Amino acid sequence: DQQVKQNSPSLSVQEGRISILNCDYTNSMFDYFLWYKKYPAEGPTFLISISSIKDKNEDGRFTVFLNKSAKHLSLHIVPSQPGDSAVYFCAASDSNYQLIWGAGTKLIIKP
Amino acid sequence: GAGVSQSPSNKVTEKGKDVELRCDPISGHTALYWYRQRLGQGLEFLIYFQGNSAPDKSGLPSDRFSAERTGESVSTLTIQRTQQEDSAVYLCASSTGQPGVEKLFFGSGTQLSVL
Numbered sequence: 498d499q500q501v502k503q504n505s506p507s508l509s510v511q512e513g514r515i516s517i518l519n520c521d522y523t524n525s526m527f528d529y530f531l532w533y534k535k536y537p538a539e540g541p542t543f544l545i546s547i548s549s550i551k552d553k554n555e556d557g558r559f560t561v562f563l564n565k566s567a568k569h570l571s572l573h574i575v576p577s578q579p580g581d582s583a584v585y586f587c588a589a590s591d592s593n594y595q596l597i598w599g600a601g602t603k604l605i606i607k608p
Numbered sequence: 609g610a611g612v613s614q615s616p617s618n619k620v621t622e623k624g625k626d627v628e629l630r631c632d633p634i635s636g637h638t639a640l641y642w643y644r645q646r647l648g649q650g651l652e653f654l655i656y657f658q659g660n661s662a663p664d665k666s667g668l669p670s671d672r673f674s675a676e677r678t679g680e681s682v683s684t685l686t687i688q689r690t691q692q693e694d695s696a697v698y699l700c701a702s703s704t705g706q707p708g709v710e711k712l713f714f715g716s717g718t719q720l721s722v723l
Binding site for chain 1: 612648649650651652653656664699701709711712713714715716717
């Protein structure tokens with residue numbers, strides 16, 4: 498059973514618009530959430546994280562929202578740029594050392 | 609280089625052969641992970657090393673898989689008698705502290721193809 502789900506395999510967004518990537522989880526013990534970005538033939542790179550004691554964390558064009566009651570988090574990218582085209586992975590941790598990863602969402606930014 | 613280095617970047621092997629994958633973590637990083645990513649799927653945890661502690665091997669899918677790490681440096685992941693289902697990208701990552709909350713730094717991975 499998947500504890501972290503990214504239900505959209507892909508998402509296409511016009512350049513300059515907002516990209517919203519979603520992630521759902523089932524384990525209420527998760528207390529830390531991270532987003533990683535992956536370009537082809539490269540390893541994932543850390544993008545942004547959020548602790549369960551918060552509901553929002555912002556870093557430049559990237560904002561992560563956490564809704565604990567719904568067990569849902571989302572990553573907002575605004576404005577979207579061509580360089581944002583990549584696969585985005587959501588990951589969750591229960592403060593153990595293991596991260597549980599979603600399957601990823603491929604974001605395509607159209608010029 | 610300052611990043612995590614993995615070699616080879618690509619490996620094609622015949623079913624039944626053994627393969628060895630190498631990872632050089634960032635200097636000073638005490639934590640080291642191996643992950644596997646099959647096509648269209650998320651990252652699957654394989655094994656975790658933290659300093660001189662006994663590794664967590666709970667993610668290894670079978671006894672054909674093993675990994676070693678020398679101190680806080682190089683790690684090798686060995687797959688014996690490879691099967692076609694072993695085909696995947698094998699990613700190594702390292703971290704400074706408590707990896708559940710500290711960000712991981714990944715290598716570019718080894719693309720393993722078992723024919």
